[in-house]
Amino acid sequence: MKSTGRLTGTEPPQGQCNTENDSNCCEQGKMYTIYDCSPPVSSQTQALLTLNSFEEGADGGGASECDNQYHSDDTPVVSLSRGWFEHQGRCYKNIIISGNSRSVVATVVDQCDSTTGCDSDHDYQPPCGNYIVDASRAVWEALGVPQNDWGQLPIVWSDA
Incomplete structure (x- = not known):
């Protein structure tokens, strides 16, 4: 999937980037790849599960x-x-996430923005990749992933 550009990182103001859940903060002058689109959705869409607090x-x-x-x-x-995310087209829709030999149904409530970042709206974190399912703690627990292994997990997902 081709990128649609790059974004120049800015250093967050003191204390403005929360590194909970191993989140990264933008770095001054670093170039971040941005994407407008994601790989096609199928019955077994490959993705990277990441940890996020909502x-x-x-x-x-x-x-x-x-x-x-x-x-x-x-x-x-x-x-x-x-x-x-389809411009909110998947809001409140359920998806099935499979990983770690288990599956869980989760509700889509947000966009992991692949086009912007490094600002207050995005907690001064870089833009998301174009293949991310950013999940709450409940998803990780339902998949039976040990807490010390939370962070990134290759998964497949599909619409429920």
Whole structure:
């Protein structure tokens, strides 16, 4: 999948980038690849599962795009890369995530923005890749991944 450009990183103001869940902060002058689209969705779409908090004040940044609300990390919710999010077309839709020899149903509540980042709306984190399913703690627990292995996991997903 071809990138649609690059974004120049800016250093976050002191204390403005939350590194909870091993989140990365933007680096001054570093170039970050951006994407407008994601790989095609199939019955077994390959992706990288990442860990995100959807609670207020946590590493997820602002409120979820689907409802401008925060969500409990005890609820299986996800954000999808921009192309898969389909301009809110997948808001509140369930997806099936399979990984670690288990599956879980999660609700799409947000976009993991692949076109912007390094700003306050994105908690001064770099743009997402174009193949990311950013998931709450509840998803990781349902997949039975040991907590010390949380962070990144190759998965497949499909619409429920």
